[in-house]
Amino acid sequence: MIPQEIIRRKRDGDELDAAEISSFIAALAAGQLSEGQIGAFAMAVWFKGMSRAEIVALTLAMADSGDRLQWADIDRPIADKHSTGGVGDNVSLMLAPIAAACGLAVPMISGRGLGHTGGTLDKLESIPGYMITPDADLFHKVVKEAGCAIIGQTGSLAPADGRLYAVRDVTATVDSIPLITASILSKKLAAGLETLVLDVKVGNGAFMADRGQAEILAQSLVEVANGAGVKTSALITDMNQPLADSAGNAVEMRNCLDFLAGRKKSTRLETVVLAFAAEMLVKSGVAALPDEAEGMARQALSSGKAAEVFARMVSMLGGPADLIENPDRYLTRAPVEKPVPAARSGWLAACDARGIGVSVIDLGGGRRHPADRIDHRVGFSEFLPLGTCVTAGEPIALVHAADDAAAERAVAALTAHYRITEEKPELTPVIAGLI
Structure with missing residues (x-):
C-alpha cells in the first residue's frame, strides 16, 4: 500500500x-x-x-482497528446516544444516568471538543480525579454496577479514529459527512451497542447549518449503523442558540448538576434530554410508547435516582463521591466574572451560536491545536434564551474569564453575537425531525 x-x-x-x-x-x-x-x-x-460503500468500508476498518467490547454478562439492553456537536450541548452528561436509572446499560464513548463545539470529555475533566480513559476492566465494572460510564477512547478502541479525529479538528475537515459518519459509528460499533440514538444538530452553531445537509448526514448515519446491525434512529435538533444556558467546561458541569437536581425544568435543554431518553427506552424495548418512556425518565429525575447513578459513576471513575452535594468544593471558578449587558431594549431575536463557541475558545476553554491545554474554569453562563424581552443594560449572560482583559474582550464579542429587535421573534422548535 x-x-x-x-x-x-x-x-x-x-x-x-x-x-x-x-x-x-x-x-x-x-x-x-x-x-x-x-x-x-x-x-x-x-x-x-465518498460513496455509501466507501463509508461502510471506512467505518468498519476504523471499528476493526482495535478491540471490540463484549457485554454478555450484563442483562440490560446496551444503548448509547451521540451528538454531532453543538454549543452548550451537555445532553450526554444527564442522559446517560437517566437512561441507566430506567434500566439501560450505557457504555458511552465520548470525544473532546471539535472546532467551535465543546467536548463531553473536556467537561468531565473539570471534575478532579475523574478518569476519562480507565482500563477495560474498570469500564466494564462501572457500566455493570452503576449502569453507565462516560469515557474517552482508549488506545485499544478504534485507535485509527482517535488519530484521525485530532487531525480533522485542526485541518478544517470536521464537517465532512463521510468522516463524521465513520468517526461516530466506528466507536459505537467497537463499543458493542445494540441500540443507538443520534442527535444531528442543524443551525448556525452546528457543523451542518443547512437542514437538507443535516438530513443527509442523519440518513447516512442511520443507514450505515442499521446496516451494521445496530438499531439506530436520529433526531434533528436546533442549534441556532446554545442549548444549555452555559457554554464552557466547569460551567456546563454545574449546569448538569443543576439539571439532575431538578433546577432546569421547562427549558429547551429539558425538552431535548427527555426526548432522547424516550427514544432510547423505546428503541431498546424497555418502554412501548414515547409518552410512557418520557414518564419513566421524568420519574428517574424527580426521584433522585438519576443523580444517584451519576454520583456513583463519578465516584467509581475516581471523582469525588460528594460532587453533587458540594460542587463548589471541586469545580473551580474563574477569577473574573463579568455580566454582559444588553446593547439595547427589545427582544433577543437571534444569535451567532458558532461565534459564541469560538468566543469560549478565545477565553481558553477550547483548543486551536491538538496539544493545547484547556482552562476548564472559563466560559459563559446564565444565557437568556432567544425570545426573551430585555431592557438596555440588563445582563444577557455572565462571562467567566482568567483575567480582566479577557473578560472585556468576551463581553464585547458576546454583545456582537446577539441581535435585539423591536418585534418578538418567531423561533424554530428545538426538535426538528426524526429519522
Whole structure:
C-alpha cells in the first residue's frame, strides 16, 4: 500500500475499494502515516466525498482497528446516544444516568471538543480525579454496577479514529459527512451497542447549518449503523442558540448538576434530554410508547435516582463521591466574572451560536491545536434564551474569564453575537425531525 497513491485517487474523485481503505486505516492505526498524509486524505474526502460503500468500508476498518467490547454478562439492553456537536450541548452528561436509572446499560464513548463545539470529555475533566480513559476492566465494572460510564477512547478502541479525529479538528475537515459518519459509528460499533440514538444538530452553531445537509448526514448515519446491525434512529435538533444556558467546561458541569437536581425544568435543554431518553427506552424495548418512556425518565429525575447513578459513576471513575452535594468544593471558578449587558431594549431575536463557541475558545476553554491545554474554569453562563424581552443594560449572560482583559474582550464579542429587535421573534422548535 502506497499512501500517496490512495490520497491521489481520492483527490481525483476515484472510488476506493474496501481493501485500499482498510490498508490505509491499518497504516494510520499503526502510526505509519504522517500528519500531513492524514490531513491530505481527510481534505480529499472533504472535497470529493465518498460513496455509501466507501463509508461502510471506512467505518468498519476504523471499528476493526482495535478491540471490540463484549457485554454478555450484563442483562440490560446496551444503548448509547451521540451528538454531532453543538454549543452548550451537555445532553450526554444527564442522559446517560437517566437512561441507566430506567434500566439501560450505557457504555458511552465520548470525544473532546471539535472546532467551535465543546467536548463531553473536556467537561468531565473539570471534575478532579475523574478518569476519562480507565482500563477495560474498570469500564466494564462501572457500566455493570452503576449502569453507565462516560469515557474517552482508549488506545485499544478504534485507535485509527482517535488519530484521525485530532487531525480533522485542526485541518478544517470536521464537517465532512463521510468522516463524521465513520468517526461516530466506528466507536459505537467497537463499543458493542445494540441500540443507538443520534442527535444531528442543524443551525448556525452546528457543523451542518443547512437542514437538507443535516438530513443527509442523519440518513447516512442511520443507514450505515442499521446496516451494521445496530438499531439506530436520529433526531434533528436546533442549534441556532446554545442549548444549555452555559457554554464552557466547569460551567456546563454545574449546569448538569443543576439539571439532575431538578433546577432546569421547562427549558429547551429539558425538552431535548427527555426526548432522547424516550427514544432510547423505546428503541431498546424497555418502554412501548414515547409518552410512557418520557414518564419513566421524568420519574428517574424527580426521584433522585438519576443523580444517584451519576454520583456513583463519578465516584467509581475516581471523582469525588460528594460532587453533587458540594460542587463548589471541586469545580473551580474563574477569577473574573463579568455580566454582559444588553446593547439595547427589545427582544433577543437571534444569535451567532458558532461565534459564541469560538468566543469560549478565545477565553481558553477550547483548543486551536491538538496539544493545547484547556482552562476548564472559563466560559459563559446564565444565557437568556432567544425570545426573551430585555431592557438596555440588563445582563444577557455572565462571562467567566482568567483575567480582566479577557473578560472585556468576551463581553464585547458576546454583545456582537446577539441581535435585539423591536418585534418578538418567531423561533424554530428545538426538535426538528426524526429519522
